[in-house]
Amino acid sequence: MVMSKKYSRIKVxxxxxxxxxxxxxxxxxxxxxxxxxTAFIGPSGxxxxxxLRAFNRMNDEIPTxxxxxxxxxxxxxxxxEDVDPVLLRRAVSMVFQKPNVFPTSIYENxxxxxxxxxxxxxxxxxxxxxxSLHDAFLWDEVKDRLDDxxxxxxxxxxxxxxxxRALATKxxxxxxxxxxxxxxxxxxxxxEELIQALREKVTIVIVTHSMSQAARISDQTVFLYIGExxxxxxxxxxxxxxxxxxxxxxxxxxxx
Amino acid sequence: MDRPAYRLDGRAPRNRxxxxxxxxxxxxxxxxxxxxxxxxxxxxxxxxxxxxxxxLEFITGTDWLPNGRNPSFxxxxxxxxxxxxxxxxxxxxxxxxxxxxxxxxxxxxxxxxRLLKPIVEVLSGIPSVVHxxxxxxxxSPFLQxxxxxxxxxxxxxxxxxxxxxxxxxxxxxxxxxxAVPRELKEAALGLGAxxxxxxxxxxxxSARSGIVAAVLLxxxxxVGETMAVTMAAGxxxxxxxxxxxxxxxxxxxxxxxxxxxxxxxxxxxAGFAVGSALFIITYSVNIIAxxxxxxxxxxxxxxxxxxxxxxxxxxxxxxxxxxxQVEHQISQSNPxxxxxxxLFRQRKERAFRFLISSSLFVGLAxxxxxxxxxxxxxxxxxxxxxxxxFPSYRPENxxxxxxxxxxxxxxxxxxxxxxxxxVGAAVYLTELxxxxxxxxxxxRTLQNLAAVPSIIFGLVGLYVFSRMxxxxxxxxxxxxxxxxxxxxxxxxTTEEALLAxxxxxxxxxxxVGATKWQAVRYHVLPNAIPGISTGAILSVxxxxxxxxxxxxxxxxxxxxxxxGIMDGFLALPLQIFYWTRNPQESFHDLAAxxxxxxxxxxxxLNLIAIFIRNRAEARRSW
Numbered sequence: 017m018v019m020s021k022k023y024s025r026i027k028v029x030x031x032x033x034x035x036x037x038x039x040x041x042x043x044x045x046x047x048x049x050x051x052x053x054t055a056f057i058g059p060s061g062x063x064x065x066x067x068l069r070a071f072n073r074m075n076d077e078i079p080t081x082x083x084x085x086x087x088x089x090x091x092x093x094x095x096x097e098d099v100d101p102v103l104l105r106r107a108v109s110m111v112f113q114k115p116n117v118f119p120t121s122i123y124e125n126x127x128x129x130x131x132x133x134x135x136x137x138x139x140x141x142x143x144x145x146x147x148s149l150h151d152a153f154l155w156d157e158v159k160d161r162l163d164d165x166x167x168x169x170x171x172x173x174x175x176x177x178x179x180x181r182a183l184a185t186k187x188x189x190x191x192x193x194x195x196x197x198x199x200x201x202x203x204x205x206x207x208e209e210l211i212q213a214l215r216e217k218v219t220i221v222i223v224t225h226s227m228s229q230a231a232r233i234s235d236q237t238v239f240l241y242i243g244e245x246x247x248x249x250x251x252x253x254x255x256x257x258x259x260x261x262x263x264x265x266x267x268x269x270x271x272x
Numbered sequence: 273m274d275r276p277a278y279r280l281d282g283r284a285p286r287n288r289x290x291x292x293x294x295x296x297x298x299x300x301x302x303x304x305x306x307x308x309x310x311x312x313x314x315x316x317x318x319x320x321x322x323x324x325x326x327x328l329e330f331i332t333g334t335d336w337l338p339n340g341r342n343p344s345f346x347x348x349x350x351x352x353x354x355x356x357x358x359x360x361x362x363x364x365x366x367x368x369x370x371x372x373x374x375x376x377x378x379x380x381x382x383x384x385x386r387l388l389k390p391i392v393e394v395l396s397g398i399p400s401v402v403h404x405x406x407x408x409x410x411x412s413p414f415l416q417x418x419x420x421x422x423x424x425x426x427x428x429x430x431x432x433x434x435x436x437x438x439x440x441x442x443x444x445x446x447x448x449x450x451a452v453p454r455e456l457k458e459a460a461l462g463l464g465a466x467x468x469x470x471x472x473x474x475x476x477x478s479a480r481s482g483i484v485a486a487v488l489l490x491x492x493x494x495v496g497e498t499m500a501v502t503m504a505a506g507x508x509x510x511x512x513x514x515x516x517x518x519x520x521x522x523x524x525x526x527x528x529x530x531x532x533x534x535x536x537x538x539x540x541x542a543g544f545a546v547g548s549a550l551f552i553i554t555y556s557v558n559i560i561a562x563x564x565x566x567x568x569x570x571x572x573x574x575x576x577x578x579x580x581x582x583x584x585x586x587x588x589x590x591x592x593x594x595x596x597q598v599e600h601q602i603s604q605s606n607p608x609x610x611x612x613x614x615l616f617r618q619r620k621e622r623a624f625r626f627l628i629s630s631s632l633f634v635g636l637a638x639x640x641x642x643x644x645x646x647x648x649x650x651x652x653x654x655x656x657x658x659x660x661x662f663p664s665y666r667p668e669n670x671x672x673x674x675x676x677x678x679x680x681x682x683x684x685x686x687x688x689x690x691x692x693x694x695v696g697a698a699v700y701l702t703e704l705x706x707x708x709x710x711x712x713x714x715x716r717t718l719q720n721l722a723a724v725p726s727i728i729f730g731l732v733g734l735y736v737f738s739r740m741x742x743x744x745x746x747x748x749x750x751x752x753x754x755x756x757x758x759x760x761x762x763x764x765t766t767e768e769a770l771l772a773x774x775x776x777x778x779x780x781x782x783x784v785g786a787t788k789w790q791a792v793r794y795h796v797l798p799n800a801i802p803g804i805s806t807g808a809i810l811s812v813x814x815x816x817x818x819x820x821x822x823x824x825x826x827x828x829x830x831x832x833x834x835x836g837i838m839d840g841f842l843a844l845p846l847q848i849f850y851w852t853r854n855p856q857e858s859f860h861d862l863a864a865x866x867x868x869x870x871x872x873x874x875x876x877l878n879l880i881a882i883f884i885r886n887r888a889e890a891r892r893s894w
Contacts, residue, residue: 074461077461079381090608100610100618102464102465102614103464103608103614105463105464109462109464114455116456117459119477128463128465129464129465132465132617133613134613182462185464
């Protein structure tokens with residue numbers, strides 16, 4: 017999986033996201049580097065998941081949710097009316113908090129994103145599915161049982177299957193919403209290792225409630241607090257010499 | 273501070289009287305089931321004692337000619353009539369129902385959902401006898417003009433039975449569709465699926481077991497449906513599958529026995545044998561349906577079964593391979609420019625969404641035409657005289673005064689029996705009974721009782737309450753029969769109300785040393801009362817509109833209002849039935865007026881239920 021094209025950075029400008037009248041994200045502006053890992057951190061309810069779901073317009077699926085501002089990527093404003101979220105999500109794929117495998121076979125789970133694009137040839141499907149499962153560090157564990165029910169996998173395996181499923185459509189950006197919060201420490205370590213391997217190939221934006229995880233895996237960290245962006249920058253700098261007092265208090269565990 | 277002396281030896285007293293009476297209430301369903309089986313078996317045995325009757329002929333015979341000198345009792349014509357009506361109704365209602373449920377669950381905005389859901393509820397509240405009136409006097413004449421149908425015909429029955437089972441399919445499928453975890457739907461959308469692809473590829477397969485159960489329950493209902501089928505499809509038992517012609521169903525034959533169109537002797541007792549067959553069929557369907565609901569998402573291990581045989585699959589692959597010369601690029605270079613295939617997907621999405629959003633309007637159109645017809649024919653005759661006069665052979669003098677009183681007596685007595693029994697059973701089963709074999713057995717019995725066709729309760733009422741207990745054709749017999757029928761409904765709604773009370777209330781009471789019963793009595797029941805009353809009122813509505821169970825035990829010729837529980841009675845739906853069947857057209861107008869009275873009463877009951885529910889929801893602090 018080699019990227020054929022370099023993308024520009026993702027620019028978020030004056031983004032406000034509201035549920036009904038209540039603003040969950042208040043006028044956030046920032047930039048996200050490509051081909052790296054960006055972590056959103058902050059206490060629960062600070063809006064980090066809401067912000068993440070703006071990048072592939074998953075917020076569109078919540079009837080009360082409205083977004084203003086811009087997310088600029090590849091010369092497009094992702095929030096504009098003429099960007100079809102269905103097409104967008106092929107380029108900006110998502111992995112969710114709880115492993116949400118479909119109640120079918122392992123094979124069909126990975127095939128889903130491809131089938132809906134009309135790919136029907138078995139050989140082509142086989143090749144992409146094998147590649148995706150490889151990329152998700154799952155191939156060796158499942159290669160002999162691709163037709164088994166996906167629910168027969170362990171929680172950690174299920175989450176890696178979800179990652180493989182997301183990689184199969186060859187996204188440029190992979191969004192991960194607390195992907196390890198439902199997993200045990202060993203499964204978590206495996207996913208973190210996987211993220212490190214994937215960073216070469218896709219731009220990863222991850223929401224995490226664990227500051228140590230953010231410190232371990234990300235290049236860039238964004239700290240949010242009650243819907244506002246308090247501080248963002250290189251992870252090393254945020255964790256060693258935060259500029260904002262709140263950031264310092266949060267990363268040292270004084271609240272949150 | 274002094275500590276009180278704690279007593280830890282011995283056990284807290286258990287209120288024996290309460291436990292015993294609640295257990296008894298819970299066991300009533302077993303007694304009711306036993307009575308049903310006893311009635312059917314006893315009656316069938318009596319039937320087969322006649323020399324004209326023969327078990328082998330009954331099971332294999334293709335002639336159903338109960339009257340005449342040389343009667344013949346082969347059940348196949350009745351089975352084919354039942355199958356024709358049920359299959360036809362499913363053919364209409366299943367696609368419409370699933371499409372409607374999908375629209376409600378996945379595509380309708382919350383606002384239009386709030387507007388559309390009541391259509392389904394109103395449709396499900398229309399009594400069977402009203403559908404019968406509509407089928408015979410509106411649909412059938414139309415079919416006679418258009419498709420050359422006979423006066424009585426299977427097609428008109430099929431249409432109204434479809435309308436009756438549509439709400440079952442919609443509401444159960446809707447529940448199943450809404451139970452599909454949001455995570456799964458988001459997973460599909462997150463991978464670039466359109467909403468239609470998400471709905472068909474993820475939501476429907478995940479909700480499959482619930483939808484299968486919905487279809488099976490609808491099938492059981494269609495097979496057991498009596499009044500509309502009796503009124504519309506006719507009474508000629510013939511082995512054919514032409515919907516334009518007259519057929520008789522299993523239920524319609526039993527109804528024919530009940531209305532006295534059949535001479536005493538083997539032809540009458542055959543009703544019990546037919547009832548047994550009907551019971552066995554609906555019971556089996558229900559067992560399979562319950563089994564289907566129990567299979568939950570993802571429990572099943574191994575390969576997911578594919579419904580497409582392998583050969584077809586392979587053939588499809590070859591076809592698609594040749595077609596796919598145009599390579600579908602997983603275009604990384606510009607994800608925002610839709611490929612040809614993407615444009616096709618968008619068109620497909622729009623077309624299907626339009627199609628399923630229109631499915632609900634079929635139900636709406638049916639409902640509007642039905643209500644309009646009834647208003648048109650019934651409103652003129654609905655005056656003060658009509659409400660205060662007594663039945664008469666002269667339509668211009670006829671009124672429904674004793675009928676209204678009969679219905680009011682009937683539902684009051686029914687609830688007097690069924691409400692304490694149902695609430696008691698629910699409290700015992702959900703709150704007090706230990707989980708285990710007995711509990712499970714009682715629950716299953718209730719579930720099965722709920723699926724027994726209503727006409728079978730009529731047989732039990734006739735055989736057990738009227739003849740064996742000697743209550744005769746009285747209000748007591750009628751209300752006991754109806755009470756048996758609404759019992760499962762009251763148990764289910766009460767259980768829902770009890771389970772809606774948070775567990776923490778019970779824990780709080782138990783935590784300070786209350787017994788289980790005290791926790792229920794002082795903390796659960798008071799909070800569940802609005803829910804229980806809502807369920808009770810809806811059960812009253814159900815009892816008020818039921819015809820089939822009291823077909824055997826009401827007295828058509830009671831010209832005066834009942835004064836006590838041993839008096840004979842007539843009820844509104846029965847009056848509608850008799851007047852609709854009267855060849856004189858002016859009686860049809862009277863039937864329509866009676867339907868209006870019945871519908872108004874049902875409307876009032878439903879409004880009260882809604883009022884109670886809304887008030888309770890507004891007041892609830894938890």
